[in-house]
Amino acid sequence: xxxxxxxxxxSGLYLAFLGSAIAAGLAGCGSAIGVGIxxxxxxxxxxxxxxxxxxxxxLQALPGTQGIYGLLIGFLIWSKIxxxxxIAPVTIEQGLMLFLAxxxxxxxxxxxxxxxxxxxxxxxxxxxxxxxxxxxAMIYPAMVETYAVxxxxxxxxxxxxxKL
Numbered sequence: 001x002x003x004x005x006x007x008x009x010x011s012g013l014y015l016a017f018l019g020s021a022i023a024a025g026l027a028g029c030g031s032a033i034g035v036g037i038x039x040x041x042x043x044x045x046x047x048x049x050x051x052x053x054x055x056x057x058x059l060q061a062l063p064g065t066q067g068i069y070g071l072l073i074g075f076l077i078w079s080k081i082x083x084x085x086x087i088a089p090v091t092i093e094q095g096l097m098l099f100l101a102x103x104x105x106x107x108x109x110x111x112x113x114x115x116x117x118x119x120x121x122x123x124x125x126x127x128x129x130x131x132x133x134x135x136x137a138m139i140y141p142a143m144v145e146t147y148a149v150x151x152x153x154x155x156x157x158x159x160x161x162x163k164l
Contacts, residue, residue, distance in 0.1 A: 012095025016081050019095075019102030020074035023155065027070025027109025034063025034117025038141075041121035045128045052127055055134055059123050062141045063116040066109035069152040073105045076159055088164045101158040108151030116144040 042056035077098050082088040090098070123137035 010087070010089055012090030012092050012098075013081060013087070015092070015095030016077055016090055016098035019099035020077040021102075022099070022106035023070045023077065023102035023109075024067075024074035024106075025070070026106035027113065028067040030110035030113030031064045031067030031070075034066070034113035034115075034120070035060055037114070037117035038063055038120035038124065041124040045124045048128065052131065055127055055131075056124055059120040059127070059138070059141065062120050062145065063113040065145065066105075066113035066116070066148045069148060070105050070109045073102055073152070073155045073159065076156070077102060080159065080162070080164060090164060094162060094164055097162045098159070101155050101162065103155075104151040104158070105148075105155040109148055112144050112148040112151075116141045116148070119144050 038060040042060045045056050046053050078084065080088075080098065081090055119141040123140050126133055126137035
């Protein structure tokens with residue numbers, strides 16, 4: 001019962017959990033959509049030439065990284081508030097900062113994973129017609145990844161700047 005009273009009086013925790021949910025949830029949704037888009041194109045290529053499975057699988061996996069980035073920030077938020085040990089007292093202001101730290105990787109992860117999936121799908125077309133250009137085909141979805149990495153960095157730096 002005392003733990004429940006502590007949680008009810010620790011209202012900044014709700015915002016912290018919401019920030020972790022945005023980070024992991026939105027980035028994960030984007031990755032699921034992006035991987036699906038790339039997988040649909042990859043399956044068409046493999047239908048015509050099964051030997052291209054490995055390369056198409058790599059293209060399909062690329063949009064999955066945003067979900068990993070979001071989950072990482074979610075875990076770091078949970079770790080900071082003590083979910084894996086003793087829950088720390090979190091003020092509303094601290095909770096709001098933890099919430100906002102999850103937003104960059106969540107939002108950018110959502111959008112970039114979808115567009116990376118589309119770029120990967122287009123790269124599957126390159127692989128189908130000109131397999132010798134696979135290295136060039138990888139550059140297009142990798143460029144989208146840049147912005148996901150930048151949002152991960154922004155969320156990470158914001159999170160590290162919050163003192164509990």
